[in-house]
Amino acid sequence: MFTPTLLAQVVVNGLSLGAIYVLVALGFTLLFGIMRVVNFAHGAFAVLGGYALYYLYGQYRLPYILAVPLSALLVAVISLLLERCVFRWFYQKMFQSMIGLLGLNMALVFGSVIIWDTYERAIPPAFNGMLQLGGVILPLDRLMVVAIAAAILALFWLFMSRSRWGLAMRAAAQDVEIAEAQGIDTLSTYRLAFFIAIFMTALAGGLYAQIYALSPFMGDRPLVVAFIAVILGGMGSIPGAALGGLILGFTESFLSTFYGATLSAFVSFGVVILLLIFRPWGLLGTPE
Amino acid sequence: MTRALLALIAAATVALACAGAATAQEELKIGAVGSLSGGGTAWGLAIQRGTQMAIDEVNAAGGLKLGDKTYKPRLVMYDDQYTSTGGKTAAERLVNSDGVKFILGPAGSPPALAVIGVTNPAKVIVLSDGYAPAILKNEAKAAYNFRALNSNVEFTPAMIAWLKQNMPEVKKIGLVCTNDAVGQAALPLLIDAYKKAGYEVWSELYDRGTKEFTPLMTRMIAQGVDLFDLNFNAPTEAGLLLKQARQAGYKGRIWQVGGPSVDEIMAVAGPLADGFLSYDVFDFDSPAAAKFVATYHKQWPGIINAQAPAWYNAAKVLFEAMRRAGTTDVDKVRDALEKLDGYDAGLFGPVRWGGMADYGVNHQLLLKFLIVEVKDGKRVTRAELQPEQR
Numbered sequence: 001m002f003t004p005t006l007l008a009q010v011v012v013n014g015l016s017l018g019a020i021y022v023l024v025a026l027g028f029t030l031l032f033g034i035m036r037v038v039n040f041a042h043g044a045f046a047v048l049g050g051y052a053l054y055y056l057y058g059q060y061r062l063p064y065i066l067a068v069p070l071s072a073l074l075v076a077v078i079s080l081l082l083e084r085c086v087f088r089w090f091y092q093k094m095f096q097s098m099i100g101l102l103g104l105n106m107a108l109v110f111g112s113v114i115i116w117d118t119y120e121r122a123i124p125p126a127f128n129g130m131l132q133l134g135g136v137i138l139p140l141d142r143l144m145v146v147a148i149a150a151a152i153l154a155l156f157w158l159f160m161s162r163s164r165w166g167l168a169m170r171a172a173a174q175d176v177e178i179a180e181a182q183g184i185d186t187l188s189t190y191r192l193a194f195f196i197a198i199f200m201t202a203l204a205g206g207l208y209a210q211i212y213a214l215s216p217f218m219g220d221r222p223l224v225v226a227f228i229a230v231i232l233g234g235m236g237s238i239p240g241a242a243l244g245g246l247i248l249g250f251t252e253s254f255l256s257t258f259y260g261a262t263l264s265a266f267v268s269f270g271v272v273i274l275l276l277i278f279r280p281w282g283l284l285g286t287p288e
Numbered sequence: 289m290t291r292a293l294l295a296l297i298a299a300a301t302v303a304l305a306c307a308g309a310a311t312a313q314e315e316l317k318i319g320a321v322g323s324l325s326g327g328g329t330a331w332g333l334a335i336q337r338g339t340q341m342a343i344d345e346v347n348a349a350g351g352l353k354l355g356d357k358t359y360k361p362r363l364v365m366y367d368d369q370y371t372s373t374g375g376k377t378a379a380e381r382l383v384n385s386d387g388v389k390f391i392l393g394p395a396g397s398p399p400a401l402a403v404i405g406v407t408n409p410a411k412v413i414v415l416s417d418g419y420a421p422a423i424l425k426n427e428a429k430a431a432y433n434f435r436a437l438n439s440n441v442e443f444t445p446a447m448i449a450w451l452k453q454n455m456p457e458v459k460k461i462g463l464v465c466t467n468d469a470v471g472q473a474a475l476p477l478l479i480d481a482y483k484k485a486g487y488e489v490w491s492e493l494y495d496r497g498t499k500e501f502t503p504l505m506t507r508m509i510a511q512g513v514d515l516f517d518l519n520f521n522a523p524t525e526a527g528l529l530l531k532q533a534r535q536a537g538y539k540g541r542i543w544q545v546g547g548p549s550v551d552e553i554m555a556v557a558g559p560l561a562d563g564f565l566s567y568d569v570f571d572f573d574s575p576a577a578a579k580f581v582a583t584y585h586k587q588w589p590g591i592i593n594a595q596a597p598a599w600y601n602a603a604k605v606l607f608e609a610m611r612r613a614g615t616t617d618v619d620k621v622r623d624a625l626e627k628l629d630g631y632d633a634g635l636f637g638p639v640r641w642g643g644m645a646d647y648g649v650n651h652q653l654l655l656k657f658l659i660v661e662v663k664d665g666k667r668v669t670r671a672e673l674q675p676e677q678r
Contacts, residue, residue: 006510013502013536020500118325118367119333120524122555130535139535212499213524213556217325221499256503257510261494262467264503 005135010257011250016142018249019149020208024222025229025241026152027201033236034173034193035091040101042226043219044108045198046205048075050214051116053206054123064126068148068206075202076195083194091190092176105219112216123210145207152200153242159196160238169193173236231272234285243284313351316359316616318343318603319388319412321378321403324367326497328396328522330552330593331417335393336365337588338599341580346607355614361607364388368399370496370522372469375399379406389413389618392436392602395595396522397423398469404433411618413625415602415653417595419474419520419546424647432622434651436602437595440478440520440546441646442675443567443657447545448485450659450671455515458541460488462513464504464529467493470520478519478545501529505536515541518566523549523593527556534560541565550660550667551591561662568658570597571669576635597635598655604633605653626650645678 024046031039039045052071056062062070086104090097127140160166168189171179180186208222229248233240248268255264281287320339322332343361351358364386366378375394382388383406391407391414394400400418407414408428415436416423423439424430451458461482465471471493482489490511492504508516516533518526526549530542534557543565544553550568554561572581572592580600584592608631610616613624631639636655643652659671 003510006506009506009536010503013506017500017502113325118329120326120329120552122527122558125558128559130537132537137535137537142535212528215326215329221497252500253503253506257507260492260507261498261504265495 006257008134008136010253012136012138013257014250014253015246016139016146016249017253018246019142019146020204020211020245021225021229021248022149022242022245023145023152023200023204024208025226025233025245026156026238027197027199027204028223028226029230029233029236029238029241030193030197030200032230033238034169035087035190036094036236037087037090037097038094038101039197040098040223041105041108042201043221043223044105044112045075045079045201045219046208046222047109047112047214047216047219048079049202049205050123050209050218051112052202053210054121054214057126058121058123068203071206072199072203075205076199079198079202080191080195083191087194088190109216109219116216118215118217120213120215123206123214125210141211145211148203148207152203156196156200156238165189165192228268228272231282232275234282237282237284237286240282240284244282247283313358313360316352316361317364317386317388318361318606319382319386319391320363320365321368321375321382321391321394321399321416322365323370323374323394323396323399323522324365326370326522328370330523330549330591331395331595332367332370332393334593334595335395335599336363337584338596338601339363339365339392339603340587341583341596341600342603342607345604352607352610354610354616359616365393368394368396368403370396370399372398372402375402376406379403383407383410383412389616390606390621391415392599392606394418395437396470397474397520401469404428404430408432413606413618413622415606417598419477420469421477421647422473424643424649424651430647430649430651432618434625434653435643436605436653437569437598438655438657438675439652440474440481442642442652442654443673444478444481444545446673446675447567447659448481450673451515451543452485455541458487458514460490460512460514462508462511462516463489463491463519464501464508464516465491465493465519465521466496466525468496474520478517498525499528501532502536505529505533505538508533509536509538513538513540515543518542518544518546518553520546523547523552524556527553527561530564531557531560548594550594550662552593554662554665555591559665562664564662565670566660566662568594568660568667568669569655570594570635571658571672573669580635601633601635601655602653605631605639608633640677642675642677 028042031037052074056071057067090100129140131138168184172186172189229244233244252264320335322335324332346352351360368374368378395417397418397420400416400423414433417437419439465475479489548566548568550566609621609625613620628639640654641650642654644650654675656674658669660667661670
């Protein structure tokens with residue numbers, strides 16, 4: 001069964017799965033890394049991203065290249081209202097944020113049920129084709145997700161390491177009081193970090209809904225995936241989220257293919273439990 | 289003058305009260321349980337809408353006349369989330385809180401088994417769906433529950449015989465199903481049926497809620513499967529399985545001995561659904577369907593799940609049994625239901641009850657069914673089959 005073609009296909013599947021998981025985990029880890037907020041409403045923002053893409057691309061037929069960023073932008077802009085009314089009260093309050101945002105998640109999910117019903121909808125695919133290299137097959141929609149994940153990671157790395165705003169965010173993440181003493185407007189920095197996190201979550205949600213299916217309850221799985229990836233990589237670490245997402249993708253691909261789906265889920269959660277016992281700060285995180 | 293005026297008002301009040309009493313209709317709550325969230329939502333909406341259409345029809349005709357009383361049926365429905373817990377909670381609310389005596393749904397073995405666990409002891413009539421044999425073959429001997437749609441026991445033998453005859457090149461079957469009551473109770477029967485027909489079978493279970501099947505599909509392809517059966521998967525999962533099987537490079541036949549959810553699968557998989565074959569319960573292009581489709585679309589736009597006509601049929605069968613019983617007394621309605629063979633509700637031909645040989649009770653409604661194929665984004669009927677009455 002371990003033929004070279006099959007192994008190559010497993011690697012390709014792992015990469016495409018990992019790319020989806022990286023996208024889903026980035027927004028989650030950013031909010032925690034900068035503001036110490038555990039965003040239990042993460043899945044709900046992914047759902048909103050899904051509906052935004054459903055309307056802009058699926059219904060109003062905007063060009064795909066415009067519809068994807070616009071839908072994420074739309075959700076991020078509207079969410080600024082939630083930043084002012086809800087999130088701002090939970091910055092640097094990890095435990096309070098868990099409960100508060102769990103409530104927000106329920107409000108957003110069941111608000112979505114009232115507006116859009118519980119129907120599972122399909123967002124039309126942008127690409128239906130498949131690329132065949134030797135015996136290995138790459139669906140074009142998955143290839144696109146890999147490309148978007150790589151681009152987002154690169155842009156985000158550039159932003160965080162080369163821009164003044166990125167440096168301000170890192171400073172605020174390390175020590176709020178010292179950052180403020182150096183003249184950094186932490187409130188604006190937080191708002192920007194929130195905006196970027198929701199933008200990335202909504203973008204991931206749109207792509208997730210398009211690849212799988214869209215419904216108000218779609219966000220549960222991205223939330224679980226984000227949790228596992230971020231705990232694996234280290235809470236708050238952007239490279240950690242990328243590493244965690246990829247490890248999760250490759251592990252799932254390998255184990256599900258050769259040993260079945262049940263063992264794959266068992267191992268994923270088992271590794272997280274072991275990591276929390278022996279290295280609670282994750283693979284690339286830093287101990288508190 | 290004042291006395292005369294008061295007398296006039298009193299007389300008018302009495303007259304109005306009498307008139308009101310003469311035309312008043314007693315409300316009759318009809319319970320429903322189905323998935324209104326998650327992957328089985330299309331089936332839940334089919335129960336809700338099919339039943340509502342039958343209720344609307346009764347109310348438009350002046351209500352349900354039983355003996356000297358006229359009832360106005362009203363639908364009370366709860367979401368089972370396609371789970372046992374959800375089904376149990378929904379049934380308990382309907383029976384204990386709403387005082388419902390007649391329930392339609394749910395669809396799916398996990399909630400259906402949970403519902404009958406509540407309703408049989410409470411002597412509440414249930415017309416459900418779900419493939420687990422225990423829905424009818426149980427300790428209570430299905431005292432008050434009936435199955436309103438064919439289960440795999442009814443349609444599988446005929447479908448496999450058709451497969452054998454029409455696709456002799458198929459030797460190995462692949463089955464992927466949820467790791468719950470469906471996968472543990474209904475799937476083994478399907479595996480047995482394939483094996484008895486001489487097929488080799490590969491099967492695998494996954495956790496409900498999974499949306500990513502690509503690795504599992506790669507695993508299936510490595511097993512050299514000729515035909516992938518989507519069996520009892522919920523509509524969205526079935527669509528994703530088909531889409532991801534094709535994306536993973538699976539070139540063999542795909543069909544579904546279960547469902548049916550052809551339109552939902554086409555919506556999820558798009559052009560990749562071409563060539564897909566499925567069990568189907570209703571021919572929407574038949575002359576009998578035209579009125580149903582038009583009435584449905586007056587209230588709801590979009591896709592009509594193929595189970596909706598079957599639930600409309602089940603509700604009409606239940607109302608006819610009540611009419612023949614002339615009462616809402618549960619035992620009398622149950623007896624009337626059992627003797628309803630030959631009654632034609634309009635969409636599926638005369639009622640045929642069966643199931644004695646398989647479940648020890650004739651509480652299985654036998655519906656004619658179809659094998660359809662997706663061609664260029666449209667369903668085309670390949671065969672019309674009848675379950676064996678035994």
